Amino acid sequence: MGLRNTTERWGAVSQLLHWLIVGLLIVQVTLAEMADELPVGVKKLTLLARHKSFGITILALALLRLAWRLRNPTPLLPGTLKPYERALARITHVTLYVLLFAMPLSGWTMSSARGFPVSWFHLFQLPDLVSKNKALYEALLTTHGTLAAVLAVVVALHVAGALKHHFIHKDDVLRRMLPLPSATSGTRR
Ligand code: HEM
Numbered sequence: 001m002g003l004r005n006t007t008e009r010w011g012a013v014s015q016l017l018h019w020l021i022v023g024l025l026i027v028q029v030t031l032a033e034m035a036d037e038l039p040v041g042v043k044k045l046t047l048l049a050r051h052k053s054f055g056i057t058i059l060a061l062a063l064l065r066l067a068w069r070l071r072n073p074t075p076l077l078p079g080t081l082k083p084y085e086r087a088l089a090r091i092t093h094v095t096l097y098v099l100l101f102a103m104p105l106s107g108w109t110m111s112s113a114r115g116f117p118v119s120w121f122h123l124f125q126l127p128d129l130v131s132k133n134k135a136l137y138e139a140l141l142t143t144h145g146t147l148a149a150v151l152a153v154v155v156a157l158h159v160a161g162a163l164k165h166h167f168i169h170k171d172d173v174l175r176r177m178l179p180l181p182s183a184t185s186g187t188r189r
């Protein structure tokens, strides 16, 4: 498997970025849930600091991923897909990209509005995106939580789509996002 994508399958860089982001999202939601259960204190703040650092990492990887995608071909969808399935796949993928940026940016802006600077694993501090503002903090807290709920729904739809391709259509769509050899090839996006 090459590093770059072809019109047949995802290359190693796209695959690595896809699965790395999936893993980090799991860590991210776990840290948020753990912090949520704790009373305000050092332990909660430590978990949230880690949540912020991983969140900024996801933002950087999403940027890298988008840049790589724009400079590479994308695998074609199987020609047997109905127009609505094609449209659903596209809408889901675009929404996932939007959320990969909106989640960390809402979190970062929320922290700035709260008056808490964001550091990346204590290695360097990021600039504040807005000045301290309680009303904005509260609005962004709700936004961040709502976006996380939307992400969960869209990911569920996305995973259902991937499994449908694999087990019902029995095509290559899931295999080509994994380091596995292809069985057939796509025809049209
Ligand atoms: C893809 C990235 C991210 C995901 C999926 C994510 C997800 C979540 C979730 C599920 C919660 C719990 C919400 C709730 O209990 O209502 C949360 C809370 C929080 N997130 Fe994020 N987050 C991300 C990035 C960030 C970033 C980059 C920051 C800041 C730099 C951040 C700051 C926070 C803070 C401070 C809270 C706790 C809010 C509070 O309870 O006061 N998040 N996040």
Ligand code: HEM
Pocket (backbone or CB within 6 Å): 018, 021, 022, 025, 069, 074, 075, 077, 093, 094, 096, 097, 100, 155, 158, 159, 162, 163, 173, 174, 175, 176, 177
């Ligand atoms: C958990 C968060 C996930 C996010 C944010 C995510 C995001 C994305 C995005 C944005 C794409 C479109 C790639 C592009 O066009 O550049 C994609 C493709 C894909 N994802 Fe995910 N994904 C997630 C989880 C999963 C899981 C768990 C599976 C497997 C069950 C999966 C299977 C796939 C497959 C097979 C493709 C390729 C579709 C194609 O070739 O047309 N994803 N993913």
